[in-house]
Amino acid sequence: MDEASSTPEPAPAHQSSASPPAVASRDAEPTARHETRCGWFENPTPGNAWLTDRDRTWTIAMQGGAQAEGDWPGFDDEQWVATNGPHYGYGCACMSVTVDAGQGRILTIRDAQARPLSLCRADTALDEPQS
Template structure:
């Protein structure tokens, strides 16, 4: 009986999609309250949107980006450059943040694969 239960549990675990951490680097944008996204060389990744219940686990790992190299565009809101270890839905959403590292703006400005925000 234990062997059967173990076999079923293992089969179910293998059937679930495997999530793997991805490193995504680019423009971290927070243009207005509750709206966050990351523009990297491949995509625009939604981190969260105002009024949505879509805040990913690990959002608290992103510090106040305005305390470092940052561009203010709208009151206390704006953008910075950074790298994140994340899990995504494979399409357009960041579903979990595992780590965050803010970089100098020059790093993103000098990356020709990145589209300048704004």
């Protein structure tokens, strides 16, 4: 583990690995860099998602705001903790991403893989999200 637009609402992470459409440009981010980040992927409500790893919380999507390009991880039932109905909640994931570290934002997702919940739970640097 070391490692506002009128567009339609994306499917929750638990149902689909499709991400919301991008509304921000990577070219506007001079501090962008490629990294692999692993931690708790949270999708608590429609259009909102972030990844919390050992370093910080990275914004992936904000309803009515910037949305990272690329696909969110897809979770099986045993990899997902539902907190807001069956489709919204959190899971453990590793993501190959381009980030703007200054803004704490994930700009693009190159690859995203759901991981067993036990991996994040075993990492003492990660606090499990509150249900």
